[in-house]
Amino acid sequence: MKLSILGARVIDPASGLDQVTDLYLDAGKIIAIGAAPAGFNAIESIDAKGLVAAPGLVDLNVALREPGYSRKGNINSETQAAAAGGVTSLCCPPNTKPVLDTSAVTELILDRAREAGNCKVFPVGALSKGLDGEQLAELIALRDAGCVAFSNGLESFRSTRTLCRALEYAATFDLTVIFHSQDRDLAEGGLAHEGAVASFLGLPGIPETAETVALARDLLLVEQSGVRAHFSQLTSARGVALIAQAQARGLPVTADVALYQLILTDEALIDFSSLYHVQPPLRTKADRDGLRAAVKSGVVSAISSHHQPHERDAKLAPFGATEPGISSVELLLPLAMTLVEDGLLDLPTLLARLSAGPADALRLPAGKLEVGSPADLVLFDLGSSTVAGEHWLSKGENCPFIGHSLPATVRYTLMDGRISYQA
Amino acid sequence: MTPLDAKRPLQLNAQGQLQHFLSLDGLPRELLTEILDTADSFLEVGGRAVKKVPLLRGKTICNVFFENSTRTRTTFELAAQRLSGAAHFIAEHVCPQVAVINGGDGRHAHPTQGMLDMLTIRRHKGGFENLSVAIVGDILHSRVARSNMLALKALGCPDIRVIAPKTLLPIGIEQYGVKVYTDMAEGLKDVDVVIMLRLQRERMAGGLLPSEGEFYRLFGLTTARLAGAKPDAIVMHPGPINRGVEIESAVADGPQSVILNQVTYGIAVRMAVLSMAMSGQTAQRQFEQEQAQ
Numbered sequence: 001m002k003l004s005i006l007g008a009r010v011i012d013p014a015s016g017l018d019q020v021t022d023l024y025l026d027a028g029k030i031i032a033i034g035a036a037p038a039g040f041n042a043i044e045s046i047d048a049k050g051l052v053a054a055p056g057l058v059d060l061n062v063a064l065r066e067p068g069y070s071r072k073g074n075i076n077s078e079t080q081a082a083a084a085g086g087v088t089s090l091c092c093p094p095n096t097k098p099v100l101d102t103s104a105v106t107e108l109i110l111d112r113a114r115e116a117g118n119c120k121v122f123p124v125g126a127l128s129k130g131l132d133g134e135q136l137a138e139l140i141a142l143r144d145a146g147c148v149a150f151s152n153g154l155e156s157f158r159s160t161r162t163l164c165r166a167l168e169y170a171a172t173f174d175l176t177v178i179f180h181s182q183d184r185d186l187a188e189g190g191l192a193h194e195g196a197v198a199s200f201l202g203l204p205g206i207p208e209t210a211e212t213v214a215l216a217r218d219l220l221l222v223e224q225s226g227v228r229a230h231f232s233q234l235t236s237a238r239g240v241a242l243i244a245q246a247q248a249r250g251l252p253v254t255a256d257v258a259l260y261q262l263i264l265t266d267e268a269l270i271d272f273s274s275l276y277h278v279q280p281p282l283r284t285k286a287d288r289d290g291l292r293a294a295v296k297s298g299v300v301s302a303i304s305s306h307h308q309p310h311e312r313d314a315k316l317a318p319f320g321a322t323e324p325g326i327s328s329v330e331l332l333l334p335l336a337m338t339l340v341e342d343g344l345l346d347l348p349t350l351l352a353r354l355s356a357g358p359a360d361a362l363r364l365p366a367g368k369l370e371v372g373s374p375a376d377l378v379l380f381d382l383g384s385s386t387v388a389g390e391h392w393l394s395k396g397e398n399c400p401f402i403g404h405s406l407p408a409t410v411r412y413t414l415m416d417g418r419i420s421y422q423a
Numbered sequence: 424m425t426p427l428d429a430k431r432p433l434q435l436n437a438q439g440q441l442q443h444f445l446s447l448d449g450l451p452r453e454l455l456t457e458i459l460d461t462a463d464s465f466l467e468v469g470g471r472a473v474k475k476v477p478l479l480r481g482k483t484i485c486n487v488f489f490e491n492s493t494r495t496r497t498t499f500e501l502a503a504q505r506l507s508g509a510a511h512f513i514a515e516h517v518c519p520q521v522a523v524i525n526g527g528d529g530r531h532a533h534p535t536q537g538m539l540d541m542l543t544i545r546r547h548k549g550g551f552e553n554l555s556v557a558i559v560g561d562i563l564h565s566r567v568a569r570s571n572m573l574a575l576k577a578l579g580c581p582d583i584r585v586i587a588p589k590t591l592l593p594i595g596i597e598q599y600g601v602k603v604y605t606d607m608a609e610g611l612k613d614v615d616v617v618i619m620l621r622l623q624r625e626r627m628a629g630g631l632l633p634s635e636g637e638f639y640r641l642f643g644l645t646t647a648r649l650a651g652a653k654p655d656a657i658v659m660h661p662g663p664i665n666r667g668v669e670i671e672s673a674v675a676d677g678p679q680s681v682i683l684n685q686v687t688y689g690i691a692v693r694m695a696v697l698s699m700a701m702s703g704q705t706a707q708r709q710f711e712q713e714q715a716q
Contacts (some may be wrong), residue, residue: 196595200448202507202530202566205594271433272508316516318509320529 001043002026003417004036008048008379012055012369013352023053025375028416033371048379051411052347055355056088056376058367060178060256060304061232062329064121065395067108068097073309073395075109078329079118081394083413083421085305085332088376089359089366090119094126095153101126101137103145110146118420120376122148122364124178127166133157136166139175149230149362151178154279156214160221167225176228176362181218181239182280186210191320193235193266193283201269203319206281211239219246222253230361231255233306235280237290244299254361256302257291259336260326260400264288268400274315274322275400278308292344295353302358303336303350305329309396327396333378334386334406341407375417384409433514436707441699443514443523446532447573455538455577461695462542462688479697486526487513507531520708522700524693527566535696536661537570539689541578543681544616546688547657551575555582557610557652558601559642560620560669561591563631567661568620572599586610586642590631607642611651619644619660622669635668645671649679657681 005023010033012018017033024032024040031037062082065073082090092109094100100109106123113121125147129135133155142150150170157163170177187210192198194205215231219242222229234240234257243255260278265285268276276282294300308325315322328335336354339345345353359367366376386409389402413421432449436442441454507529514523527533541551548554556575562568562585575583576599583601585592596603604610611617622638632638644658658670658680666672675682 194594196598199593199595200569200598202528202532202569204530272511318506318512318528320506320508 001417002041003375004040004042004045005048005053005377005379006045008051008053010053010369011348011351013348014055014356014368015370016348017369018348023369023377025414025417028375028418030369030371030373030375033369046379046412050383051379051381053369053377053379054351055367055369056378056413056415057086057332057354058302058358058364059085059087059090059307059329059332060230060302060358060362061258062087062090062092062305062307063095063309063325064092064109065309066096066112067105071311072314075112075121076116076118077393077395078307078309079113079116079121080421081330082307082332083118083415084391084393084410085330085334086378086380086410086413087119087329087332088378088413088415088420089122089364090329091122091124091148091362093124093153094131094151099126099130100124100147101129101131101142103138103141106142106145106147117418118415120366120415122146122362124148125150127152127170127177128157128162131155134159134162136169139170140173143173143175148364149176149178151180151232154180154182156182156184160217164221164225167221167227171225171227174228176230178230178232179215179218180232180280181211181214182206183210183214186213187280190281191277192269193281195266195284197266197269201272203269208236208238208283208287211236211280212242215239215242219243219251219253223251229253232304233258233261233280234291234294234300235261235283235287237287240290240294240299244294244297247299254302255294255300256304256358256361257295257300258306259303259332260306260328262288262292262295262303262339263335264400269319272319273400274317274319275326275398277315277319277322277324278326279324292339295339296344296349301353302361303353304358305332307394308398309394310398311395312397315398325396325398327394327399328401330392330394331386331388331399331401331406333380333410334388334408335401337382337408338406375414377414378410379412379414381409381411382407386410433511436703437710438706440703440706441696442703442707443510444534444696444700445510445514445523445525447534447537447570447577448532450577452577452579455541455574458538458692458695458699459542459545461699462538462691463546465691465694466688479701482701484697520704522697522704524696524700530564530566531569533566533570533661535689535693536567537574538696539685539692540567540571540618540659540661541574542688542692543659543685544657546684547681548615551578551580554580554616555584555614556580556616556618557584557586557604557614558618558620559586559607559610559644561622561626562587562596562620563591563593564623564626565620569599571618572601576600584610584614588632588641591626607648608651611648614652615656617644617649617652617656617658619658619664619670621661621663622665639668643667643669643671644674646673646677649674655679659685662686
């Protein structure tokens with residue numbers, strides 16, 4: 001379908017483009033920026049004056065909960081929510097039931113995502129069978145079925161030697177491994193960052209060293225094996241410092257943080273609200289500031305929602321008996337805009353961390369606005385705010401930001417030149 | 424950006440009266456003193472032949488136990504330590520008019536124990552203004568210690584000490600305004616009150632302590648160690664005590680021990696808190712009805 005988007009401020013962080021201009025789309029691709037191609041007859045035209053047009057957002061961790069946890073969410077509901085947040089491409093983690101460790105599960109997810117048609121879904125396969133950390137999953141079969149990277153989630157390997165072999169095997173085939181570095185022993189039984197707040201509330205702590213000890217080990221193993229590695233969901237200032245050191249000595253590792261980690265701290269736990277129960281945990285203000293600085297400098301090149309929808313009952317219990325996670329993909333763009341509002345990032349840098357940054361980390365065909373690239377974009381209004389929760393598409397209402405007024409409103413999300421969300 | 428559900432005084436009604444009793448955090452000194460005064464008045468009832476007061480006549484009291492598995496010590500421990508905040512959760516979700524009294528949630532709080540300890544101290548020492556109080560042992564896992572530190576601070580105790588090895592001290596203990604000692608003799612020097620805590624046997628398993636014997640050697644309260652405190656110092660313990668683990672029998676049963684008095688005072692404090700919270704609920708209901716009219 002021929003579509004023109006007229007008069008938007010077009011920002012493409014990858015090429016440095018930032019100007020008011022027109023976009024022309026055909027057959028799911030961007031065919032021209034600026035002047036209309038000869039003989040272009042738009043079937044539809046979007047008057048985008050006053051709006052920003054940016055690459056569709058790329059979210060590296062959105063739990064779709066299907067198969068296995070349909071009471072929490074499903075592929076249709078959660079990809080709809082993602083489109084409302086400005087997302088056109090997302091990665092889903094392997095902690096489904098059954099675990100995403102076979103090509104059958106991969107195909108099921110991809111089929112249902114295509115059928116839903118809200119977002120491009122890139123599955124992340126399990127690094128070990130059943131995420132048990134003992135036996136390697138069939139990584140090549142998974143890659144051929146469509147998995148773009150491999151991860152063991154927060155379930156660390158029992159044996160460092162087995163992990164080492166998994167990395168060497170992945171390196172053989174130039175596969176990307178995603179680490180959620182957390183030492184199992186140090187984190188065991190913990191519910192909150194080990195610090196003054198957890199002590200006061202009597203909640204068992206997860207020390208910062210749970211992250212840094214595992215991270216230091218994982219970085220050394222990455223260096224030795226030569227595997228392509230991405231470090232996900234960092235929570236501590238010392239953790240991002242370790243990433244920065246590794247990058248400085250030439251190790252090509254990338255990293256992301258959860259958006260909520262850039263906003264909240266462990267002080268939110270006072271009063272035991274289970275909405276703030278997340279794993280890995282919210283840490284101190286100093287950690288949050290360290291994460292924010294790393295996002296600004298580019299040491300952390302991706303911001304993701306780490307969306308984890310839950311049914312109501314999962315959060316309706318005393319803190320320690322609730323399930324961790326925040327449902328927030330639906331607010332990705334407006335919530336991330338608070339970082340621009342706070343003066344931390346300029347708009348093109350924020351958009352880079354939400355599109356080209358994550359796409360490059362996992363080599364996804366996304367995150368750019370160029371002639372010939374897929375017409376995946378988001379059009380949003382900086383002059384209008386979003387009241388979080390006024391409309392809600394995710395099955396998970398476990399979101400502490402509901403009720404807040406957030407800067408910017410997503411007006412349109414387009415995937416392959418087709419409107420996947422319209423406010 | 425701050426969360427919308429920012430801290431609100433769940434425990435107090437619109438007039439600042441107690442309507443739940445969840446934690447001592449944020450309660451003003453006047454309210455704590457009122458609890459102690461009310462408990463004092465109930466202690467007179469305790470001396471009468473018929474030990475009943477009509478305050479709760481017609482009310483239903485429901486004891487809720489959240490630890491659902493006591494079959495093995497380990498599951499009990501795990502369940503208990505993960506239940507910090509259970510009382511807050513219930514208070515947030517009960518119908519109006521129901522008062523929730525926290526009988527201990529995980530490691531977080533044991534406010535009635537805290538207040539009965541304060542009553543014990545006040546009845547034996549007259550007040551808090553010039554006292555040195557030492558809390559000894561497993562502070563990390565102790566809801567009693569947390570409630571005692573908050574209560575002592577709120578009631579104006581100028582010298583609160585905690586004595587324990589680093590493995591049994593929570594990170595950030597300084598926030599309670601206490602002095603930390605890792606040496607028993609130093610920490611007990613010239614104190615007026617010694618509060619011993621129960622040491623769970625499981626603490627040996629996770630590498631927190633090498634053995635009960637070594638703990639007793641370093642932190643056990645013996646007659647010789649107690650001699651370093653003031654001559655009229657009192658010895659307290661929330662019970663049940665582990666003789667020969669944290670305390671010597673000669674001390675537990677000795678003239679300075681007020682451990683059995685604590686039990687009696689506990690009844691008075693719980694009666695006081697129940698009656699105050701119920702009348703706080705009634706007052707709140709009346710207030711809301713008046714507002715509605």
